[in-house]
Amino acid sequence: MNAALDEDEHSAPGTALRVWAEVDLAALRANVAALRARIGGAALMAVVKADGYGHGALACARAARAAGASWIGTATPQEALDLRAAGVDGRMLCWLWTPGGPWREAIEADVDVSVSGMWALREATAAARAAGRPARIQLKSDTGLGRNGCQPADWPELVAAARAAEAAGLAKVTGIWSHFACADEPGHPSIAAQLSVFHEALEAARAAGLEPEVRHIANSPATLTLPETHLDLVRTGIAMYGVSPVPQVGAPADFGLRPVMTLRARLAQVKRVPGDHGVSYGHLYTTPGETTLALVPAGYADGIPRHASNTGPVLVAGKWRTVAGRVAMDQFVVDLGGDSAQVGDPAVLFGPGDQGEPTVEDWARACGTIAYEIVTRIGARVPRVHLHTDDDGSGSQAVTGVSDPR
DSSP: OOOSOOOHHSSOOOSSEEEEEEEEHHHHHHHHHHHHHTTTTTTTEEEEEHHHHHHHHHHHHHHHHHTTTTEEEESHHHHHHHHHHHOOOOOEEEOOOOOOOOOOHHHHOOOOEEOSSHHHHHHHHHHOOOTSSOEEEEEEEEEOOOEEEBTTTTTTHHHHHHHHHHHSSSSEEEEEOOSSSSSSSSHHHHHHHHHHHHHHHHHHHHHHHHSEEEEBBHHHHHHHGGGGGOOTEEEESSSGOOOOOOTOOOGGGGTTOOOOOOEEOOOEEEEEEETTTTEEEGOOOEEESSSSEEEEEGGGGTTOGGGTTTTEEETTTTTTBOOOOOOOSSSSEEEETTOOOTTOOOOEEEEEEESSSOOOHHHHHTTSOOOOHHTTTTTTTEEEEOOOTTTOOOOOEEEEESSSOO
C-alpha cells in the first residue's frame, strides 16, 4: 500500500489536525535494506539524532533495527538515554559531549561514548570507576573536519592513555572513528587526504596496543559513493530518510532510496480578493488581479522557513503553487489564480514527488539551503503520523507529538 499521497486512506487521524508530517516507516526499512546492500560485510549505524532528523527518533530507531541496523547513533547523550529508557536495545553510540555530562548514566545504560580528548577520557574513566564497570569508548580522530575529534599532534597521547585505561579495567576501546568534511562533493581532494590521516591514526592506535571492534569514517554520502571508506561500519543519517546527500550526483531514487516524510496541511481559509491586494506582512506580494487566496495554517513556528517567502512550492488543488508573500509564525498564503478550493482541502508541502507534489529538495533549492535543514527543522507542534509501524507493512499507524484528536 502506498502511504505517500492517498488522502482517503492516509489522512490524519480524525479531522482535527491542521498540519502533520506523515512518516512512512516501510520506506525507511526499505532504505536501510538498500543501504545495507551497498556495504558488503560492513555493519550499518542508523543515525537518529535530532529526533530522527525530524522524523521521530524512537519510531525510526525501532524500524531501522527491524531492517537490520546493527548500531544506533545519536549526537547527544540525552538522546541515547531517552532511547534506552524507551526500550531500544543493542549497540548505541553518542558523540557530542561536554564537561560534566551524564557519563555514568551512559555507561550504566551500555551506551558507547565518544572521546575526542584527554579531558573526556578522564571524565569517562572517573565515571567508570564510580559505576564499577568499564566505559565502552570510541576514540574520534580529527582528520581534517576541524570540529570534534583529536588532532593528529595529540593523538599519540590519547591512544596511549586509552590503552592504559583498558589495562586498569576502566575502559574498553570499542571503536576508532572520524568524519568527512566534503564527502558530498565527489572528487574533492580533502576526501583522500582525510582517509590517509585516518589510516595513520588507526596505525598509531594499533601500535599503542588498541584493538577496536569497529573502524568507521563513512557518512551517508561516503556510503553511497565511496566504497573504499566503508571499513567495518558506516553511519547513515540523511540517506536513511530517503534524502540524497549528494543531489549533484543523483536523486534519492537513483540510489534506491525513497523519501520517508510527507508534510501535509489543511486549508484554513479560501477567499476571493480584488487585484492589487497586499498579502501578509510587508506586502511583499500583491495580487496581479482579482484572484483566490488560500491560507495554509503552518508557519515558521512549525519549521516552515521564513526564507520560503515568495518562493516555497506547495501542491494545492492539483497544481504547484508558490508561497505568496511572507511566511508568518503560524501561516502562509498561496494564490490560486483562477482555480478554486474549499476550506479543509489538502495542501502538500513536500513528499516523495510521486503525484506531482514538491520534494524536500525543491524546498531546499527555494530557500537556498540543504534538504537536511528542511526536514530537521519541522517543529514539535507538528504531529508525526507514523505509517506502517508493523514490520509487515500492514497500514498501521501511530501519532506522536499530539494528543489523539479522535
